Amino acid sequence: MVGETGFDSPVSQQLTTLPFTLEKVVDCLSAMQVIQQKKIDLIIASDQLPDATTLEFIQQVGRQNPMPALVIASPDACVEDAVAAIHAGASDFIAGNITLKRLTTLLEQQPVETPEGPIAASDASRSLLAMARQVASTDTTVLITGNSGTGKEVLAHFIHQHSPRKAQTFIAINCAAIPENLLEAELFGYVKGAFTGAYTSRPGKFELANEGTLFLDEIGEIAGSLQAKLLRVLQEREVERIGSHQSIRLNIRIIAATNQDLARQVNEGTFREDLFYRLNVFPLHCMPLRERREDILPLARHFLARTGRCLQFSPSAEQALLNHDWPGNARELENVVQRALVLTTGNTIQPEALMLPANGTQSTTTTSSPIRSNKLHKRNRTLEQEHIIDTLLQHKGHRTRTAETLGITTRTLRNKLADIRRQGIDIEALIAQSKTSDEHRYQGE
Structure with a gap:
């Protein structure tokens, strides 16, 4: 904990009941000395430090590698303050006093590692x-x-x-x-x-x-x-x-x-x-993620916090995340969060922005007609692969531009291309053929 304003007075005494080690300092200088000497998983800082502004403190913490998770607490903050803190690199922003209950929730959301490491709640x-x-x-x-x-x-x-x-x-x-x-x-x-x-x-x-x-x-x-x-x-x-x-x-x-x-x-x-x-x-x-469902919400919140937008999931959206089987595991979850950001205009992500199958759709389809389900999955997979190949050819085989157009990471693209290769499709030959066709067309013109 950094600073004095924003924390209930009984909190420090009650922290001994939690399975975490606490370091409490009063200013930015002391905090940076502790961070450089010890491994810190989570920092909860007041927005009223005596020797630095909130943004200055966030920037100093952000220079650490790896950067600890950082939550800013303010008893009377406005929306603009919260947005500025998140954009500067803070993991979260809490308006009002930090009580023991709220502190426990924050610690449980970052149970083992910093945002750059594994999320482990299960x-x-x-x-x-x-x-x-x-x-x-x-x-x-x-x-x-x-x-x-x-x-x-x-x-x-x-x-x-x-x-x-x-x-x-x-x-x-x-x-x-x-x-x-x-x-x-x-x-x-x-x-x-x-x-x-x-x-x-x-x-x-x-x-x-x-x-x-x-x-x-x-x-x-x-x-x-x-x-x-x-x-x-x-x-x-x-x-x-x-x-x-x-x-x-x-x-x-x-x-x-x-x-x-x-x-x-x-x-x-x-x-x-x-x-x-x-x-x-x-x-x-x-x-797989479906066998460690306690990790789903902490992972989703982690992916959301990493975008820098001050958003949260509605209770029904969180339930939808928990109900999904996640065949694509954490990578699929990250893509769903990114998709939800595009479709959300307010401060809360609703279930429809996740674009997940309705409750029971997956299990019902699989139980009633596994052959039909497999055919549908194969057809959807084929359409996706055709779209990936078409986009790759449009960009002359350039992986980074293709990934940006598809709205996925280059690593996700590499994995999908590997799946396509395993089905016997020579991607490099298709790229070479496309380039040759373009050259001939250009010469003809």
């Missing part, structure tokens, strides 16, 4: 983070499994940030998003003249992540021809650039992730058994 998520913290202190290789959108990369970042390597580089590479003929060069690097187009030497991801952490996302998509080379690097802890015979020693932490069943792939002969056991030293599993 017992399953708390247990997962506890194991992640334990393995983070070692150099043990970690394999994170789970459905798409469950937060595997967020968990990988969490492990890195809680490891002795946290001051070093964290490098992530999506093995499914890079064509097979380019992935080897991306991973291992190459020397000048190693192949056509290699005009200069270039380090690979292993070199760039040396002394730090390398995150291999979608490791189950890596081609068989590359698996043996990857295994050698993991065993020998050294890498050779393509076209070079000079070995580069590695001091590196490996975290891999997949949404596939690697054990099944081993049995089917599509994934090397020795590579699987080399990666699966310490397995962690991210459960």
